[in-house]
Amino acid sequence: MAEPYGFLGLGIMGTAMVRNLIKAGKKVVVWNRTASKCEELVQEGAKAGKSPADVVAQCPITFAMLAQDEVALEVTFGPDGVLNGIKEGKAYVDASTVGPNTSKKISDAVTKKGGRYLEAPVSGTKQPAEQGKLIFLTAGDKSLFSDVKPALDILGSKALFLGDVGNGARMKVTVNMVMGTMLNALSEGLALSEKAGLSQESLLEVLDAGAMSCGLFKTKGPEMLKGEYPVSFPLKHHQKDMRLALAVGDEVAQPLPVAAAADQNFILAKSLGYGNEDTAAVYKALRGTEKRV
């Protein structure tokens, strides 16, 4: 018996994911630090839990979709945290993007208390989350992967099982590192074409006509040109992922010079106050002005 599902963290991604579970007829108990974010989902059929521990106590399987490592640790180990509710028969599926060491710490603590743990970060942003088209990069307890697969099939279009805890996190930050370097390459191309007196629209058209055509450029390119950055993936989270990827590179002695340079642009963008805007706003930092004139 998997239901009700617990869900901790109702940000951009968590809210969309819970909504899909509800639409699929699943019972869900939700918790969010800012409790007001539970209200809409409660009206749609969810139940609100009092704390992470309370949600885990009510649900055999609890998902989390939280901002970053420190938050995932606080929600697990803090007062009224996940661990207080974990015992045999309980399972925790953390979909937050965190580093492999954080994931391992949480996994060890959950399993020590008799629970099961699956690391399950996702590739895919706000729209795929809304459309139930996320790609799950899971690792950890294989039996839990099987038990939770029906829910992953509601939330996503693909679910990979990658072996030991840490591999999901490593895969996720590697994928986002590639995305971060691509966004910076696109930003530089747009900035260069503008300064060189070329049409930026033509650059996007040329890129789209050939081997570099991709969904990322199709979505983010026009946003960069308009100077409008509707938040799908907050820039501060993408910079965090670049940092996590560089740390993995450090651990395994793999030089990542291109990613390190891209990370510097994300850090610059954050320092300019663009952290809560969409990740595409890295273009503003590189170009040096808010909008095209």
Ligand SMILES: NC(=O)C1=CN([C@@H]2O[C@H](COP(=O)(O)OP(=O)(O)OC[C@H]3O[C@@H](n4cnc5c(N)ncnc54)[C@H](OP(=O)(O)O)[C@@H]3O)[C@@H](O)[C@H]2O)C=CC1
């Ligand atoms: N947006 C995207 O495109 C994607 C994001 N991700 C990853 O998913 C995770 C969530 O992303 P997203 O939904 O975009 O992020 P949001 O910033 O929209 O949401 C973050 C969530 O974390 C909670 N939170 C933040 N700080 C704390 C804290 N100190 N204690 C408890 N809860 C806290 C927030 O609660 P509150 O509402 O109270 O602030 C909110 O529920 C991140 O790890 C991100 O990297 C992965 C794939 C795509």
Ligand SMILES: O=CC(=O)O
């Ligand atoms: O983490 C972001 C994404 O688009 O994937």
